[in-house]
Amino acid sequence: MPGLEDLYREIILDHYRNPRNRGELDAPPALRVEGFNPLCGDEVVVYLDVADDGSVNDIKISGQGCSISQSSASMMSSAVKGKSADEARALIRAFKAMMSIHEQRLDGSEEEEPIQAEPDVKLGDLEALQGVVKFPVRIKCATLSWNTLAQGLDEAAEAPDSQ
Amino acid sequence: MPGLEDLYREIILDHYRNPRNRGELDAPPALRVEGFNPLCGDEVVVYLDVADDGSVNDIKISGQGCSISQSSASMMSSAVKGKSADEARALIRAFKAMMSIHEQRLDGSEEEEPIQAEPDVKLGDLEALQGVVKFPVRIKCATLSWNTLAQGLDEAAEAPDSQ
Amino acid sequence: MTDRLDVARIKKDFPILERVTHDHRLVYLDSANSSQKPRAVIEAMEHFTEHSYANIHRAVYEIAEEATAAYEGGREAMRRFINAPSSREVIFTKNATEAINLVAYSWARHNLGEGDAILLTEMEHHANFVPWLVLREEKGVELRFIGLTEDGQLDLTDLDRLIDGASLVAVAGISNVLGTINPVRHLADVAHNAGALLLVDGAQYTPHMPTDVQALGCDFYAWTGHKMLGPSGIGGLWAREELLDAMPAFLTGGEMIRDVRLDGWTPNDLPWKFEAGTPPIVEAVGLRAAVEYLEGIGMDAVREHDVELTGYALRTLTERHGDKITIHGPSEPAARGGVISFAYDNVHPHDLSQVLDQSGVCVRAGHHCAKPLMRRLGVGATARASVYVYNDEADVDALNESLDEADRLFAI
Amino acid sequence: MTDRLDVARIKKDFPILERVTHDHRLVYLDSANSSQKPRAVIEAMEHFTEHSYANIHRAVYEIAEEATAAYEGGREAMRRFINAPSSREVIFTKNATEAINLVAYSWARHNLGEGDAILLTEMEHHANFVPWLVLREEKGVELRFIGLTEDGQLDLTDLDRLIDGASLVAVAGISNVLGTINPVRHLADVAHNAGALLLVDGAQYTPHMPTDVQALGCDFYAWTGHKMLGPSGIGGLWAREELLDAMPAFLTGGEMIRDVRLDGWTPNDLPWKFEAGTPPIVEAVGLRAAVEYLEGIGMDAVREHDVELTGYALRTLTERHGDKITIHGPSEPAARGGVISFAYDNVHPHDLSQVLDQSGVCVRAGHHCAKPLMRRLGVGATARASVYVYNDEADVDALNESLDEADRLFAI
Numbered sequence A, B: 001m002p003g004l005e006d007l008y009r010e011i012i013l014d015h016y017r018n019p020r021n022r023g024e025l026d027a028p029p030a031l032r033v034e035g036f037n038p039l040c041g042d043e044v045v046v047y048l049d050v051a052d053d054g055s056v057n058d059i060k061i062s063g064q065g066c067s068i069s070q071s072s073a074s075m076m077s078s079a080v081k082g083k084s085a086d087e088a089r090a091l092i093r094a095f096k097a098m099m100s101i102h103e104q105r106l107d108g109s110e111e112e113e114p115i116q117a118e119p120d121v122k123l124g125d126l127e128a129l130q131g132v133v134k135f136p137v138r139i140k141c142a143t144l145s146w147n148t149l150a151q152g153l154d155e156a157a158e159a160p161d162s163q
Numbered sequence C, D: 001m002t003d004r005l006d007v008a009r010i011k012k013d014f015p016i017l018e019r020v021t022h023d024h025r026l027v028y029l030d031s032a033n034s035s036q037k038p039r040a041v042i043e044a045m046e047h048f049t050e051h052s053y054a055n056i057h058r059a060v061y062e063i064a065e066e067a068t069a070a071y072e073g074g075r076e077a078m079r080r081f082i083n084a085p086s087s088r089e090v091i092f093t094k095n096a097t098e099a100i101n102l103v104a105y106s107w108a109r110h111n112l113g114e115g116d117a118i119l120l121t122e123m124e125h126h127a128n129f130v131p132w133l134v135l136r137e138e139k140g141v142e143l144r145f146i147g148l149t150e151d152g153q154l155d156l157t158d159l160d161r162l163i164d165g166a167s168l169v170a171v172a173g174i175s176n177v178l179g180t181i182n183p184v185r186h187l188a189d190v191a192h193n194a195g196a197l198l199l200v201d202g203a204q205y206t207p208h209m210p211t212d213v214q215a216l217g218c219d220f221y222a223w224t225g226h227k228m229l230g231p232s233g234i235g236g237l238w239a240r241e242e243l244l245d246a247m248p249a250f251l252t253g254g255e256m257i258r259d260v261r262l263d264g265w266t267p268n269d270l271p272w273k274f275e276a277g278t279p280p281i282v283e284a285v286g287l288r289a290a291v292e293y294l295e296g297i298g299m300d301a302v303r304e305h306d307v308e309l310t311g312y313a314l315r316t317l318t319e320r321h322g323d324k325i326t327i328h329g330p331s332e333p334a335a336r337g338g339v340i341s342f343a344y345d346n347v348h349p350h351d352l353s354q355v356l357d358q359s360g361v362c363v364r365a366g367h368h369c370a371k372p373l374m375r376r377l378g379v380g381a382t383a384r385a386s387v388y389v390y391n392d393e394a395d396v397d398a399l400n401e402s403l404d405e406a407d408r409l410f411a412i
């Protein structure tokens, strides 16, 4: 359908139909973090098994949402699994850099600096989500699981013993 | 000044400059009733000395307001002083009948019946206030003291012993 | 042609319907979210602003007098439209949400506490939900919920038990998700027999049904302007005068007072007692034009049109998409307003709405501010198409065609 | 010609100024009550309604996206206009009154109680008075009042004693009666030193002064759209983010939630947490056009124009009417905004306003929603002329002439 091929790339539809790392982890010991998109009702639950050194031992995703939020969560889980905390955070920044300019435009606010791109980070499959920036309302769908992941990493860093 | 001679008749300005029955009565035994026009800040205080049979032995007016509210109060006090409760009420009805149609139009509401004219009641000087109906916002100025009087008569009728 | 309305003519009254979006004409099927505005409303507001704008109730000069009469004329139009006994009972707020909050803050906070109960339904919009959740947190009021039947109607089998000891029943006249028209008159009788009051959330009802608050038998009635062809920024509450008289003021400030001293204050008369500050003046003028536009069509005709067009949509959607489509809510068009929520195969509503938009078809996707109902239905979101006076069968046909395209795109 | 503004050109931007009233051109001198609207505002609202109207934050189709961006664009314009650090801190309400009530209901009700004190001034508008009187009645908070000097300024001699133990200072940026520009920055420092917060009622300030909430040093700032060339039905609150974060929601319903369950709910992010229900969407679009119009003139130029025109008015009124006129408030034009309240001989303000109206001159008569100040001044009402960007010396001359006529009519 004209206009939509940028949004619904084949790899996105594939992750939507066959989500990776779908499921739950026992929490505790795992960390369970919820994310909501109040606009559309999408919910994502990220389960994180974080090692003492902060690296992501395991990750599972549950919740419900549109093809963009689900495929983004699926790709995110594949990308960060096994990564160190620093690598995961660099990925978050790189992904948000790909999305951020337009996210701010939707807000109407221009006061904040756009997140800087991370030239050394390879986004791989995730680059398929680049088409989302042409559809500003959908950016929040794409970033939902990433924001939830970021919150989880913060919680893990703050309370390392509680895991 | 063109357009205003109907409003500011000589007799109105005379009552404004030389208000009749201006002053206060000791309350109690007299009844003290306050009226406000929240639109413009006009305040009228009506002091009523009501006999056991309900007739208006004495009346005094204090407060502050525009020429219309002050002259209306002054004429009202002259008109009801010495009158029986029934006569005073008939005057109130007659005066409001002169004003009422337009008061309702200002409200935008048409659901209520206009107050019926009282063909037997002579308004005398008060008829000078008829010009007010051409200036709908001022109707509340003209009726302020009358509504306050009506409230006073009601209070007197409800609690005859408290005077 | 089943329509009783001359929709072709009506469409011409709405300038936005001439708009082209993604190379298609605009097929606006989201009126339950907010309706479009006819030229008459736009022009009434513009004319007023260009000729008579002033603040109201505050000055004696000519344009201020005209402005006051225009604002109060909006109130009188609304009184007539819902058949309220007196315009003293018609209070302007910014939307239906504020109207319900007014009842929660003023009436409920001062009359209810621990040991009291409020009866809601599982299909309420958040506007008729969260204010009562807050009241429960603050005052310990008990909340009870009328459940739903499989057909999306209120399940009244347990009503006698639920109503027992309740002080307030608060229910939507029409559900914004299921389209269900609730049995308000019956609920009023049951509530009153049990000594409870009835609040009707009329946000979806008043735009679509001939509204008579006296015949409905309710005690509080909330409505909103932007869903009934009127402007944003205005809504209102109707309530019986003796209730309003006894209720303390809610928002306070200018207009709503009679006197203020350093040591106290007295409130103004109704309805102004509940209208603090400069009200939506121009919006009241636009609302009156909206009321008059709807009166010109006739609310009986609006209702008939809803039933016919919704019936057409239910029929064609089912015929064309078969098992792929699941429609929520009552199966009978006569039991529902102009709202159709549905699920489409494995296409998420959000994606569906995005794909439909490419054909100019505007439907809403989401939880429709009714998350408890979403949980009850076991979904995160639905797609929702809703019709109004400017929609016709061609609009429904466009919806059907664009659903086919979504189907092709998301097919495996 | 002392004006820096090209008022002749500006007048042409305001359609209502072409109006004839009582056979005279309209001389609108009541902008402190509500301002008129330039064509740019009217047209922005109309264009938006005819091309992009939809509800916001709720749907994904193109016009809904445009509507959301337009509404949020209004917020960003307002953020810029008052130099707020972040648009998350800019909350839309229906007017300034609701903004102050929001602080009273949410922040104050949850932080203050018996033993706490709020410091007000004797010149406050009812909007910044009655909410605190209600709080005193409900929570036993103590209210204190900064008195006035003979020149209509705040009497700060006792400030150290008054501030001691206070939790909040709430003060108008500019008095709507006296025109006094209050020393907000100084009050902010004094309040903060004493551990109190400062709320500024900016209803009269923002239309007339370059506004920088950070430079003012306040914690809460309320403003209203209709006095700054914008539409009715919209106003707002700015507050520091950490305050807003800690404050409980006030009005509740749709938009302001993140999740709702039968057993509880969680609020949305800022600023939406405080915007329940459908907001004034079209009004936000109009407000942005108003902000851009004022920015086009430049707020420094607006302020200069106020000072010059007010100076001209003070001078000519005194010269021409001598002992007959008593002007309230500061004698220095630089110490006041564009507001002149006065008494004229023995002509009651109400009569004065009526007589002036016959010459097309619109001034307000009344208590200006400041009854405690009226008592302090020992009057029941004042007449008030107020100027804005579309007024010039000819308007002041018309006022002077019509005062002469009133004098003749009421002369004994």
Ligand SMILES: Cc1ncc(COP(=O)(O)O)c(C=O)c1O
Binding pocket: C254, C276, C277, C278, C279, D032, D033, D095, D096, D097, D098, D125, D127, D128, D172, D174, D175, D176, D201, D203, D204, D224, D225, D226, D235, D369
């Ligand atoms: C100083 C001041 N504060 C508050 C207000 C209230 O503004 P609004 O009526 O728009 O809420 C006004 C205007 O009437 C005002 O002049």
Ligand SMILES: Cc1ncc(COP(=O)(O)O)c(C=O)c1O
Binding pocket: C032, C033, C095, C096, C097, C098, C125, C127, C128, C172, C174, C175, C176, C201, C203, C204, C224, C225, C226, C235, C369, D254, D276, D277, D278, D279
């Ligand atoms: C059933 C129902 N109630 C209440 C509301 C709230 O209306 P508003 O957003 O105008 O306050 C809506 C609309 O969103 C609704 O559909």
